[in-house]
Amino acid sequence: MFQHPRAALFLCALSLFAAGEALGQQQTAAAGENIYDMNCAQCHGEKLANAGITFDLKRLKAADRPRFENSVLNGKGQMPPWRGVLKESDIEALWTYIRANANE
Amino acid sequence: MRSNNHIGLLALASFFAACGSAPAFAQSAADLLNDPKNTQSVLTYGMGYKAQRHSALKQINRGNVKNLVAAWAYSMTDQTGLEAQPLVHDGIIYITNHNRTAAVDGVTGKEIWRNNLDYAPELLRIVCCGIVNRGSALFNGKLIRTTLDNRILAMDAKTGKEVWSAKSDADYTKGYSMTVAPLVANGVVITGVAGAEFGIRGFLEGYDAETGKFLWRRYTIPAKGEKGSETWPGDSAETGGGSTWVTGSYDPDLDLVFWGIGNPAPWNPRGRKGDNLYTNSIIAVKPKTGEVAWVTQASPEDPYDHDGVNSLVQAEIKTGGETRKVVMQAHRNGFLYVLDRATGKPIAVNPFVEVNWASGWDYAKGRPIWTDVTIKAQAGEKVNVFPSNYGGTNWFPMSYDPSANLLFINTNAMGMEYQAPEPVKVVAGQPAFGVTTKPIAPEFRGHLKAVDPMTGKAKWSVPFKHINTAGTMNTAGGLVFTGQLSGEFMALDAANGKLLWQFQTPSGIISQPITWEKNGVQYVTVGSGIGGVYAMRVAGPSLGNVPTGSTLWTFKLHGK
Numbered sequence: 001m002f003q004h005p006r007a008a009l010f011l012c013a014l015s016l017f018a019a020g021e022a023l024g025q026q027q028t029a030a031a032g033e034n035i036y037d038m039n040c041a042q043c044h045g046e047k048l049a050n051a052g053i054t055f056d057l058k059r060l061k062a063a064d065r066p067r068f069e070n071s072v073l074n075g076k077g078q079m080p081p082w083r084g085v086l087k088e089s090d091i092e093a094l095w096t097y098i099r100a101n102a103n104e
Numbered sequence: 105m106r107s108n109n110h111i112g113l114l115a116l117a118s119f120f121a122a123c124g125s126a127p128a129f130a131q132s133a134a135d136l137l138n139d140p141k142n143t144q145s146v147l148t149y150g151m152g153y154k155a156q157r158h159s160a161l162k163q164i165n166r167g168n169v170k171n172l173v174a175a176w177a178y179s180m181t182d183q184t185g186l187e188a189q190p191l192v193h194d195g196i197i198y199i200t201n202h203n204r205t206a207a208v209d210g211v212t213g214k215e216i217w218r219n220n221l222d223y224a225p226e227l228l229r230i231v232c233c234g235i236v237n238r239g240s241a242l243f244n245g246k247l248i249r250t251t252l253d254n255r256i257l258a259m260d261a262k263t264g265k266e267v268w269s270a271k272s273d274a275d276y277t278k279g280y281s282m283t284v285a286p287l288v289a290n291g292v293v294i295t296g297v298a299g300a301e302f303g304i305r306g307f308l309e310g311y312d313a314e315t316g317k318f319l320w321r322r323y324t325i326p327a328k329g330e331k332g333s334e335t336w337p338g339d340s341a342e343t344g345g346g347s348t349w350v351t352g353s354y355d356p357d358l359d360l361v362f363w364g365i366g367n368p369a370p371w372n373p374r375g376r377k378g379d380n381l382y383t384n385s386i387i388a389v390k391p392k393t394g395e396v397a398w399v400t401q402a403s404p405e406d407p408y409d410h411d412g413v414n415s416l417v418q419a420e421i422k423t424g425g426e427t428r429k430v431v432m433q434a435h436r437n438g439f440l441y442v443l444d445r446a447t448g449k450p451i452a453v454n455p456f457v458e459v460n461w462a463s464g465w466d467y468a469k470g471r472p473i474w475t476d477v478t479i480k481a482q483a484g485e486k487v488n489v490f491p492s493n494y495g496g497t498n499w500f501p502m503s504y505d506p507s508a509n510l511l512f513i514n515t516n517a518m519g520m521e522y523q524a525p526e527p528v529k530v531v532a533g534q535p536a537f538g539v540t541t542k543p544i545a546p547e548f549r550g551h552l553k554a555v556d557p558m559t560g561k562a563k564w565s566v567p568f569k570h571i572n573t574a575g576t577m578n579t580a581g582g583l584v585f586t587g588q589l590s591g592e593f594m595a596l597d598a599a600n601g602k603l604l605w606q607f608q609t610p611s612g613i614i615s616q617p618i619t620w621e622k623n624g625v626q627y628v629t630v631g632s633g634i635g636g637v638y639a640m641r642v643a644g645p646s647l648g649n650v651p652t653g654s655t656l657w658t659f660k661l662h663g664k
Contacts, residue, residue, distance in 0.1 A: 038535040042232050046641050052649035080228035
């Protein structure tokens with residue numbers, strides 16, 4: 001594809017910036033995956049894949065962030081509370097991981 | 105060979121002599137001994153002390169099983185897995201789950217009594233493998249069970265009222281939880297514990313069956329300085345795992361209880377170089393004192409979570425011109441162990457599924473022969489291993505037909521991609537993994553196999569897309585009963601595996617079928633209610649949307 005040299009440079013800078021942010025997101029998602037594997041996979045399924053037995057976390061939408069935090073901290077039904085066990089940054093990492101694999 | 109008569113593990117106390125209740129339970133202890141012969145009742149986990157899950161009943165047989173119909177169903181009022189084996193006494197069925205104990209009229213399905221249990225919601229953080237309970241024990245008019253928060257409860261079987269309650273000195277915040285069905289042997293309630301995924305130090309405990317008095321604790325992992333502790337570097341033994349979450353069996357003649365000890369913690373082996381005694385071993389103890397008669401280790405220094413708690417089935421097997429008294433285990437590591445019951449010495453060790461982590465058993469050294477796969481896995485390299493961490497089979501008990509000398513085993517053909525990148529440290533009560541795993545799933549993951557104990561070879565094998573995580577039971581009517589995660593309760597011809605009958609229950613089957621009779625009618629009872637580690641963790645969407653909700657079902661022949 002042909003590109004005007006200056007535009008290419010600009011695009012380049014933009015994507016570098018974007019790449020930096022994406023890398024941060026990726027690291028957070030990877031940290032979230034690790035926390036998920038250790039604490040959540042036994043009930044919600046490996047790699048978030050679930051036979052419909054427990055709540056499917058891939059169903060969570062962008063606007064569900066407060067609900068997510070509330071349920072994770074306080075528990076719900078047979079979902080145990082994680083207050084005092086998971087830090088705010090852990091919950092953020094989990095959220096990033098789940099959103100990166102969400103249905104929509 | 106790792107058979108040892110005096111491994112100096114710590115027995116905490118033995119107060120049994122002071123209890124003086126021996127004459128009172130004589131009759132009922134005799135009933136327990138007679139359990140497999142008395143077809144009216146099922147008094148023990150395993151349908152008799154040998155845990156063969158074989159019944160002499162044959163009113164329902166391969167000729168008429170197509171006429172089997174549901175008599176009733178009973179709701180457990182719960183969404184978690186129904187993994188327990190029911191018991192039957194005097195026509196009353198006893199059933200447990202994680203938070204309920206119930207007695208139900210076996211003929212009508214009407215509830216007689218029900219008790220609810222409460223525990224702290226945060227406890228469920230340390231339940232690795234399903235919010236479940238595996239069953240109860242009956243003794244002298246009492247129904248005895250364990251709880252997730254490590255209590256042992258005895259209820260009046262008639263009314264459900266508490267007779268005694270004991271609290272094990274085991275803290276769930278440190279990863280300990282009890283899901284096991286207790287075993288009453290020689291007047292002692294024996295219980296095990298779960299939690300090797302959270303860095304526990306496993307044990308067996310004995311309680312007086314009449315009073316609930318604590319008698320002894322036998323750790324499965326030696327303390328510093330004790331024999332066997334040299335197989336653990338540094339402080340790694342303190343959180344070394346070795347849980348005991350599946351019920352063993354009892355030989356009253358030898359007065360020995362056999363029990364499977366599970367995986368070492370963490371799964372990652374690189375910080376615990378050594379044999380890690382007595383993880384992944386079969387242990388024989390005296391029920392009155394917990395004194396160890398022998399220990400045989402199946403998988404030293406296990407990297408794979410080949411958590412060998414599997415059921416221990418006793419039989420008398422003819423081999424080399426003599427009849428041997430054996431105890432058998434289809435281990436998660438993929439080998440079928442046939443051991444002499446008196447000494448623990450292996451008579452036959454053969455694979456019953458595809459195995460690549462070891463090429464066989466070295467009878468002279470008494471240990472597996474590791475392949476490159478295990479040597480590389482120990483060194484931190486990425487390998488493909490068979491069987492996977494879900495095992496060649498898992499906790500669901502096998503059954504044995506003494507007339508055909510066959511074991512009926514629900515097996516698992518999955519492998520895994522595995523790596524233990526860096527050594528990890530364990531904190532008691534925190535998840536103890538430190539490995540990456542990825543399932544390798546063939547088209548047919550599960551097979552129900554009829555296996556010759558001495559060779560491990562299958563006489564017949566029936567494939568399933570998903571593994572069956574239910575126990576098997578067989579009858580003199582020529583039938584094998586088991587169930588699928590998608591809910592089908594099945595009767596197959598024990599001679600060839602042909603499917604003769606099935607019934608769609610409302611949820612997945614992960615419990616263990618039983619059969620019994622009353623007033624000349626044979627009944628078959630099984631729980632339906634999906635859950636457990638395979639269904640929750642790895643089955644994934646291809647299992648389909650199996651509805652949750654646990655119910656207990658009883659069947660009989662149409663017109664009976």
